Amino acid sequence: MNYEDMPLSELLQKPGIFDIFDDEFHKDSWLDVTVLLASDSSLKDIVADGTVPEAVVARICKRLEPIFPRVEE
Numbered sequence: 001m002n003y004e005d006m007p008l009s010e011l012l013q014k015p016g017i018f019d020i021f022d023d024e025f026h027k028d029s030w031l032d033v034t035v036l037l038a039s040d041s042s043l044k045d046i047v048a049d050g051t052v053p054e055a056v057v058a059r060i061c062k063r064l065e066p067i068f069p070r071v072e073e
Contacts, residue, residue: 002068003043003064003067003068004042004043004044004061005042005043005044006042006043007039007040007041007042008036008037008039008040008041008042008043008046009036009037009038009039009040011042011043012033012036012037016067017064017067018033020060020063020064021033021036021060024056024059024060024063025052025056027056027059028053028056031051031052043057043060043061
């Protein structure tokens with residue numbers, strides 16, 4: 001499973017991932033990342049529904065790419 005499809009409740013529990021989200025959210029004085037800790041939504045979902053701006057998610061994904069190798073479907 002790609003990290004973009006993983007439920008945020010699972011993704012944010014992985015070491016260091018919460019800090020990446022927290023850092024990027026604070027850059028734009030955005031949402032408190034703790035509200036996503038119980039979310040079944042994925043990164044793709046929160047962009048699609050407008051919960052988080054695409055630019056913020058793009059920065060998060062750029063930082064996650066070295067941590068999660070790409071899995072081709």
